[in-house]
Amino acid sequence: MAVRALQQDTSRTPRTVEEARLFVKHVESLFMPWNVDALVDGFTEDCVVRFGTLPPFHGRVALRTFFANRSARQKNYRLTKQFRSLMGDTITNTWDGSWHDTDTGLAMKGFGVEVWVMRDGRIAAWDAAFNVGRADQAMSVGDLLR
Secondary structure (H helix, E strand, O other), X not given: OOOOOOOOOOOXXXXXXXXXXXXXXXXXXXXXXXXXXXXXXXXXXXXXEEEOOOOOEXXXXXXXXXXXXXXXXXXXXXXXXXXXXEEOOEXXXXXXEEEEEOOOOOEEEEEEEEEEEEEOOEEEEEEEEEEEEXXXXXXXXXXXXX
16 A cells, blocks of 8 residues: 655645645545555654543554554544644644444444644644544433543
8 A cells, every 4th residue: 555645745834724624634534544654654753642541652653553453443434524723833623433343343433632733744742532432322421421
């Protein structure tokens, strides 16, 4: 599989709303189908990732393992990212996703918010908060607090 960079000029961080919007859409495209090589290439060597309740992890080796494990477990992954803001070197987006969990066979859905701190055209810090549940069940606030 050929690697596609997260953006054409990877030496430059998006500076305008339109550049940031295109960057977010391009990242979205790398998840369908999973292009782990291109996703990892879009991060700095010393990236820091804080993803949900996982302990923070650092670097491309850990990130590659993370994406490989997710892609193995999330079949038929469908993702929509929505650009929300650009301030200096920081881009925010929200996302909606759906997939089939390979361990349980269940249809799943999720919603999240991401903050990307950019450096030299790559993501240097990725903070992600999200909620996930079965696609066939509505959730209440009480369910989220369990």
